Structure formats: C-alpha cells, structure tokens
Amino acid sequence: MKAFTKKIVLALIAAIATIAAAGVPAIMGPDKKSSPEPKPSVTATSTTCDKVIAAKVCVDNLTVQFNSNEPQQVKNRxxxxLKAGDTLRLSNLTYCIPSKAPVNRVEVKVYLFPNGVESYKNGLFTPSNFPIHAACHNIGNFQQTWKLEPGQHRVNIPIIKYVGSNRIVDSSFYFNLDVGR
Incomplete structure (x- = not known):
C-alpha cells in the first residue's frame, strides 16, 4: 500500500511541476488583460534588413502589382x-538607412534580367529624390511597367550608396519570376 501511495504522490508532484512549467494561462486560457508581445517597429535602428550589418543601407520592403491585381508584398529571394503577357509594376519600395550608416547620397534601381542574362537595359527608375537621413523611407512613383515574356527571370534591386566619393553597390535583394506560356 505504501508503494502505491508513493507512486500517487510522485505522479501528483510531476503533474504540478508540469503545470507550473507551462504556466497558469495554459490551463485557464490566456490572460485577457495582458497585451500581446510588442512587435518591433521598423526604425533606423531596428529593421529587417540591418540585423546583420548595422551600417548597411538596404531594401526592407517591396510591394508590386501584377496586371491589375491587388498589390502584394514581395520578400527577398x-x-x-506568372504567365506570358502579364505586366509587373512596382508600387512601393521601402529602404532603410541605419543610424550608423554614413551616407551622402542613395539611389535605388530595379532591373529585370531575362532568362538569367544580366542586362541593364530593362530598368525601372523613379524621379524621386532619395532621403538620406537615418530612417526607413518609402518610394512609390516608379513610372514604367514590364510586360513579361516566357522564361525564368530575376528582378534585381541594387541599392547604391555614396560615402564621400566612394560608390558602394549592394544587389542582395532580388526575386525570381517563372513566366510560363
């Protein structure tokens, strides 16, 4: 009988330890009064693109529109x-300049490389002046569109920063288009 009582006591201790590790909300449901975890805001010191290098100017966010569909966000890579004949329009591009990035001028260009050929003929440009103070900036007046042909294409978005007279190009942001017939 004593062995049976010890097993019950050990089982109860294990159950209480499990409940304590999981926390009371796991049993009673989430606490309605507590607010959800705060989400980090996109600022010059906390962006999705400067986590690795704090002094890197980068493309943080890109919104495109295919044909006349709703704009959609595109992530890096x-x-x-798509289908042949579809059109691609850049709706909005957000780039970020961290506070540690020394910059005296920024350019952002968008190129379509058809079938893996790096040709800088198919570019989308904007007449915007690019702000250079530390923050995230939106650019949304790209004027041209691309009519897509069949094949595998890469859209490359190099961001060019000037530090003094040095020109530094970062073309790490890109996405791929698989265009069928």
Whole structure:
C-alpha cells in the first residue's frame, strides 16, 4: 500500500511541476488583460534588413502589382509564377538607412534580367529624390511597367550608396519570376 501511495504522490508532484512549467494561462486560457508581445517597429535602428550589418543601407520592403491585381508584398529571394503577357509594376519600395550608416547620397534601381542574362537595359527608375537621413523611407512613383515574356527571370534591386566619393553597390535583394506560356 505504501508503494502505491508513493507512486500517487510522485505522479501528483510531476503533474504540478508540469503545470507550473507551462504556466497558469495554459490551463485557464490566456490572460485577457495582458497585451500581446510588442512587435518591433521598423526604425533606423531596428529593421529587417540591418540585423546583420548595422551600417548597411538596404531594401526592407517591396510591394508590386501584377496586371491589375491587388498589390502584394514581395520578400527577398521569392519565386513568383506568372504567365506570358502579364505586366509587373512596382508600387512601393521601402529602404532603410541605419543610424550608423554614413551616407551622402542613395539611389535605388530595379532591373529585370531575362532568362538569367544580366542586362541593364530593362530598368525601372523613379524621379524621386532619395532621403538620406537615418530612417526607413518609402518610394512609390516608379513610372514604367514590364510586360513579361516566357522564361525564368530575376528582378534585381541594387541599392547604391555614396560615402564621400566612394560608390558602394549592394544587389542582395532580388526575386525570381517563372513566366510560363
């Protein structure tokens, strides 16, 4: 009988320890009064693109529109299936300048490389002046569109910063288009 009682006591201790480790909300449901975890805001010191290098000017966010569909956000290195004849328009581009990045001028260009050929003929440009103070900035007046042909294409978005007379190009942001017939 004593062995049976010891097993029950040990089982109860294990159950209480499990409940304590999980926390009371796991049993009673989430606390309605507590607010959810605060989400980090996109600022000059906390962006999704400057986590690795604090002094790197980078593309943080890109919104495109295919045909007349709703604009959609594209992430770095995405692969997007489309059809021949579809059109691509850049709606909005957000780039960020961290506070530690020394910059005296910024340019952002968007190029379509058809079938893996790096040709700088198919570019989308904007007449905007690019702000250079530490923060995230939106640019949304890209005027041209691309009519897509069949094949595998890469859209490359180099961001060019000038520090003094030095020109530094970072073309790490890109996405791929798989255009079928």
């Amino acid at each position: 995405d692969r997007i299936p």
